Amino acid sequence: MRLIFAGTPSAAVPSLQALIDGPHDVVQVVTRPPAPAGRRRTLTPSPVQRAAQQAALPVLTTARLGAEATERLTALQADLGVVVAYGALVRTPLLTAPRLGWLNLHFSLLPRWRGAAPVQRAVLAGDTESGVSVFRLEQGLDTGPLVATRAVPIGEAETAGELLDRLADIGAEVLRDAVDALAAGTAILTPQRGAPTLAPKLTAADGRIDWTLPADAVLARIRGATPEPGAVTDAVVPAAVVAGGAGVRLKVLRAAPVPASAAPGTSSIASEAPSDGAPLAPGAVLLRAGRVLAGTGSNPIELLTVQPAGRTGMPAAAWLRGLAAVPVLR
Known part of the structure; x- marks a missing residue:
């Protein structure tokens, strides 16, 4: 043909x-x-x-x-x-x-x-x-x-x-x-069956991470928005959080679930590192045994690869170690 x-x-x-x-x-x-x-x-x-x-x-x-x-x-x-x-x-x-x-x-x-x-x-x-x-x-x-x-x-x-x-x-x-x-001449055409769902083009807002959502929804947002439009959040130092200041844009390129070992909660970062599954406040960040944990509305997730504004992708632990203070993600 x-x-x-x-x-x-x-x-x-x-x-x-x-x-x-x-x-x-x-x-x-x-x-x-x-x-x-x-x-x-x-x-x-x-x-x-x-x-x-x-x-x-x-x-x-x-x-x-x-x-x-x-x-x-x-x-x-x-x-x-x-x-x-x-x-x-x-x-x-x-x-x-x-x-x-x-x-x-x-x-x-x-x-x-x-x-x-x-x-x-x-x-x-x-x-x-x-x-x-x-x-x-x-x-x-x-x-x-x-x-x-x-x-x-x-x-x-x-x-x-x-x-x-x-x-x-x-x-x-x-x-x-x-x-x-x-x-x-052997093709068979079959009408579509079932209730349709719509898939409009993603906007930048579709890539914004809401850390108050459950871990599985946060991970789905990160995976679904990668590579475009990108899963983004703002990394805000604690002093700026209190003052209502803005943060630095951070793109999360890859993340992974953390097994749950405790009920969800909203506690702040403890002075001693919790077990991997212990709850963190949504958006709270913790470096534990070389792993970067981020709090969600349920279990923490592990940030694996991130991309700070103006830079290339890097291991999340390397990014966090290069900061003067542990940020909060918003």
Whole structure:
């Protein structure tokens, strides 16, 4: 078949490569225009554009599929369009221009987590299972009938970024098989069933850590917001806490649960280090046996890797030892 492929981020590259390596002909790649990246905000082509150029495929860079792009793509007389995280809507008449319409690879088990951030929302919600869905694109938001799905367990310590990388590879296989089935006429389209949930794009506020929440919710926030928008908190020295002063921004890159050995409480940091599971006040910090513990609304958690403002990631113990006073996280 003659295929149009639309995608932008690195998560879409495995799918593009799988289609390039298959029996079909990718006649056009569509991606969003180069975007500023790095400290110097240098215009940088998308990962999909770079992969397409390496394969000597024609590339159309556009932020929206308007009239001009629709006319150009319709003229290709493609059999099928494929979308993987392109970042803009495919509307009629382009939606019906390819002979077999469009397939979309989505990184969730639809109808759960329809929208722009399905992987992040799944981890934030504490889901234990995710997956990929290939469905036929229609006007609604991720509402089309399913061609193929595959469920994937979410690792207990897996961040949203790590899960997305894994789903990108798995999804490429599922998408390739779905395209082949559609070409062979053996694909079976099944309506989505169950109550949908929505996955809007995360904002900076979604990465703000609330230390009064239970430990499992705090850990889910850290994992779900990593790497973007980042799980952040403010490290405030005790004197500033009393005076109502501000703290220094701190990004928590990785954390781990601490086994509970006592009932939750709200006690302050004791003069003698408590056992690992003893309660700390929410946001209280303690260095014990080389481990950095932080209090939550239930059990403490262990901070493993952090990133102070303007610096690179580092072990949490090294960060804490470099401070003049033990901070409180807020």
